């Protein structure tokens with residue numbers, strides 16, 4: 001199919017976030033579940049994503065990798081879902097700001113923390129995220145004041161950052177602050193979030209049952 005949407009994913013990966021985004025836009029899509037290890041590094045899949053990682057989205061001949069890019073792409077490709085301020089809208093500034101904050105500083109800070117990589121105090125100026133506490137403070141500042149990152153409307157930036165917060169608070173990598181917990185609860189009450197969770201949880205159960 002010329003414009004078929006295909007999500008390459010694994011149910012215990014960032015692919016869960018991409019699936020949630022697909023459920024939000026409400027367009028038909030096909031999911032290709034790839035196992036970690038050799039299936040993700042096959043020649044066929046490396047031809048699509050040379051990183052051999054999920055999530056990866058194809059939309060017809062277009063390939064989108066990087067979870068945040070997938071969320072941003074889908075929001076723009078299907079504007080009727082209302083998940084991004086239109087280009088030209090000033091809210092697009094806050095939208096980009098937090099989407100990129102998620103893919104940059106948050107991602108780097110929580111990965112380094114999980115890996116035990118400590119940035120010496122005197123080198124914080126060199127690390128784009130400064131410190132995990134600085135990242136948490138910046139997010140807390142906005143989420144204590146408003147329901148969503150761009151104001152009073154849910155966008156793909158909330159989905160991406162909120163999914164990351166939920167995941168990393170669950171693993172104890174990001175501290176649980178009241179504003180984060182309220183935000184994560186609020187956005188996970190969305191029907192699309194429940195549908196995506198149900199599908200991926202079912203896939204996890206099937207994988208466990210198959211050994």
Ligand SMILES: N[C@@H](CCC(=O)N[C@@H](CS)C(=O)NCC(=O)O)C(=O)O
Nearest residue numbers: 013014037040053054055066067068
């Ligand atoms: N920067 C990428 C990271 C993707 C990533 O690392 N995915 C992991 C799963 S969450 C993966 O595919 N790991 C398997 C591997 O690298 O072999 C994104 O944001 O999408």
